[in-house]
Amino acid sequence: MPRVHVQLVHVVKKFGAVAAVDDVSLDVQEGSFTTLLGPSGCGKTTTLRLIAGFYEPDQGEIWIGGKRMNDVPPHKRPTAMVFQEYALFPHMTVFENVAYGLRMRRLPRKEIEERVGSILEFVGLPGLEGKFPHQLSGGQQQRVALARALVVEPEVLLLDEPLSNLDAKLRIRVRTEIREIQRRLKKTTIYVTHDQEEALSISDVIAVMDRGRIVQVGTPTEIYHRPANRFVADFVGLANFAQGTVVEAVDGRVTVDIGGSRLSITGEDASLRPGDQVVISVRPEAIRLSAHPSSAGENTLKGMITSTSFLGSVTRFWVRVGEMEWIVDVPGGDPEGAAGERYLFVPPENIRVVEKI
C-alpha cells in the first residue's frame, strides 16, 4: 500500500472576499502522477501555489511527507515547480539557470557541475549549457525549466500548465516525455491543466475542480466513464444530456422516461426512487446508429439526421429525437449520403445519472 505523500486538509484560500480555494482536501499517493483539472479560475493553480508555499492557506493544513508545511517558506519546502511561462532567468545561461537551486543550497562547485551536466543529459539537452534562454526554442526552454526543477531532487514535482506555450504537435510529444521521466524517477508529481485530453492521457489520478472545490477524484477512466456530476461530464469530453423522470428502480436497474421514450440504466446507485427528476449523460461514441431497429428493441430511439460533420477518425451525426438533438460519433463512418431516419441504440451500461433535480 503506497503511503500518502502530499495531503491537503480542508484548505481554504481567499483573495479578498472570493474563495479561490474553498475547503479542498486531497491525498496524493507517493510516486503517483496526480492532475488538477478544471476551467480557468477554478482554483487549480492557486492550489498548486499553496503546496509550493507561495501563498499561505487561510484555513486548513498542508502536509508533505508527514511534515506540516503551514508557515514553512517556499525555499524550505521539498517541492520544485515548473512554471507555465517557464520563468527562466533571462540574464543567466542554461547552465546558470539549472545550477541556481544548487547554488542556493551552497553545494560545492564540482558537485554542481556534475549534477547539472547529468540532468541536462537526462532531459536531452547536452551541449546547450552556454546558451541563453532567448536562444532556445520553446521546447528546449521547456526542458530547461524541467531540468532546473528536477536537479534539486525535490520530493514533489509541481507542474503548472507547462505545455500551454507549445504548439499542438510538440505538446503531445513533450507530455509523453514528461510522463516517461516521471515513471523512471518514480517522483510524486502534481500537474495542473485545463486540457482534459492532456489530463486523461498523462495521469494516474485526476482531481476535477470547479469554483474552488474538488468535485471528483478518480482514475482517468473513472472520470471519463463515471462522471460524478453534470459539470464533470460536460467538462471532460463531450456528452449528451437529457432530462427525464425515473419510472422504475429495481436492483440497480433504473428506467427513465425521456420525452416519452424509455431508457434502462444499469450500474447506478440504488438511491433513486420512482418519480425522481434526473439528468442523464451519454458519450457520443457510446451510442450506436443503425438504419434498422435492433431485434431487442430495448433502449432504441428513432430519429432524423439533421447534420453531419467529418472529423477524420470519426464522423459526427446530429440526430433529432422528439425535442432533443443527440450527438453521435461513429468511428470511420461516411457522411456522404447520410440522411433521413435512423435508430439510436444506447447501451444501458453507458448511461450515467449525473444530476438529481
Add this chain to the structure above:
Amino acid sequence: MLEWAGTRRGRVLLYDPGLALAFILVAGLLVVFVVLPTLRVISYPALADYLAVPAQPRWIQAIRNSLAMMVLSTTTATAVGFLFAFATSRGLPGARLFATIAMLPLFAPPFMVAFSYILMFGRNGLITRELLGLNVNIFGWPGLWLVQTVAFFPYAALIISGVLEAINPSMEYAARDLGAREWDVYRTLVIPLARPGITAAALLVAISVLADFGNAVLIAGNFPLLATEAWFLIEGWADLKGAAIAVSLLLIPTVGLFLLERKWVRQRVYTVVTGRGTRVSRASVPAFLKWPVVLACSLVSLLVLIVYVGVFVGSFVTTWGYNWRLTLDHWLLAKDWLGPLLNSLKVGVASAVLTTVIAVTAAFLTACYRLYGSRFLDFTAVVPAALPGVFVGVGFLLTFSRPPLELVGTAWALILALTFWHMPMGYQAALAGLAQIERAIQEAAANLGASGLRTFVDIYLPLLRHAVIASFTTSFMRAVTNLSIAVFLVTPGNMVGTFAILMAINNGNWGTAAALTVALLVVSLAILAIGQTLLGRGLRPLPSG
C-alpha cells in the same frame, strides 16, 4: 499602384508626387533647422580657439564643475529614482502617493525647484531663517546638487519602474522555490535584471544634469558651469565665440552619453517575455526592505511638496524675507506679466502644432516607406534629444540673425527652435503608434486605390490620435516652461513667461516671479488635463474586451 518594402528604394516617389513633396519638405526643414544650426555652432570658433581651451583656467574649471555635478547629481537622482520605482512597482504603503509625487516635477518649469528652495532654504528662507533661525547659504554646488536631485529623479523613476514592472513575478517565485532567501532574490535576480534599466536611466539623467540651465543659473552662484557660461558670456560680454565654445564643449559629453544609451545600453535591456499565462500577484516585500524605502521616499516626497508650497506661498507674501503680510498684490498686478504669459501660450501652441505635424509626417515617411534618405530623416529627427537647450539657443542665434533667414528678433526664432528641439518626442511617440498599426491596413488602402497621402490622412491620422495628443501635450508643456533656449532668443518685443520670471527673480521681485510661475504651472497642468480627457474620451468608443 505601389508596392511597399519590396520595391526598389525611391520608386514610390516617382509614382506619388504628394508623397515626394512631403518627403522633400520634411527633409528640407530638418536640414535647415537641425543640421545647419548645429554645424554653424561647432564651426563658429576657429580650431585655434578650441585648442586654446586647456590653457584657460576658467574653461577648465567650468568643465570640471560640470562633470563633477554630473557625477554627483546623477548618482543621487538615480538612487532616489530607484527607490521611488521600487516603492511604486512593488505596491509598498503609499505607492500611489509616491507615483503622483514622482510625476509632479515633470510638469513644472525646470527652474522652479531652485526658485522655491531659495524661497524656503535660502538666506531669507521661510524654513531655514524664519522657522529654524539658521543662516544658510544655499547658493553654490551643494544647493545645486540638492535641487538637481529633486528636479531629475522623476526621469530615473519613470524609466526604472518600467524595467522593474517588466520583471515577471513568476521568476521571483521560481527563485524562492529553488531555495533562494529574500535577499538572494534581490541579489541574484531583481538587481541584475534591473541593472541595464538603471544604467539607461542614469545616462539620460546625466544628459539632463549637464544641460540644466534653469536651476544652475538661479542657484549655482559663482560656480562656473558650461551650461550657464554661454549665457553669461553673451549677456555680459557679447562674446558669441566664447558662447559657441561653451556649448560645443557641452555637446561632447551629451552626444557621447546619448549614443551610449541608444547603441549600447538599450540592446542589453532584458525584454522579459511573458507568455500568455495568468499574471500572478507579486510576493510582498520583506519588512527589512519595505520600511526603510518607505521612509526615504516619504522624506523626498516632502522635499517635492515643499517646491510647490514654496512658490504658491511666495505669490501671496508682500515682500519675502522682510514683510510676511499676505497680499493679493502680485496677482492683482497681473498686467505686469500677462503679456509674457500670453506670449508663452502663443509660442507653446505654435511650436507644439508644428512639432506634432512634422514629427508625425516624418515618422510616417520613415516607418512606412523605404526611401532614399530614410535613415538620414530618422537620425535628424532623433538627434535633437542629445542637444542641450543652450546649444540649440546659441545655434539659432548664430544661424538666423542674418539673411537669408533673419528670424531672431521675431517670435519665430523661439517657436522654430522649440519645434525642432522637441521633435524626438513627437517622432518617437508617432513611431510607437505606427508600430501598432498593421502593414496590411496600408496595403488594403492602397489596394482600394488610395494614394500615399490619402492613406495618411484617412487611415493613419485617426489611428494615431493617441500619439498626436501625447506629442502635442508634452511639446506644449515643455515649450511654455522652457528657459534654456528662450534666454538666447527672446527680445523685448516677444518676452515670454519663463524669461520674465528669471528677470523678476534677478531684480528681487520674488512675489511677481512666484505668481507668474504658479500661473505658468496652472496653464501647463490645464493642457495636460485636457490632453488626458481627450485621450480618455477618444479611446472610449473602441470596443472593449
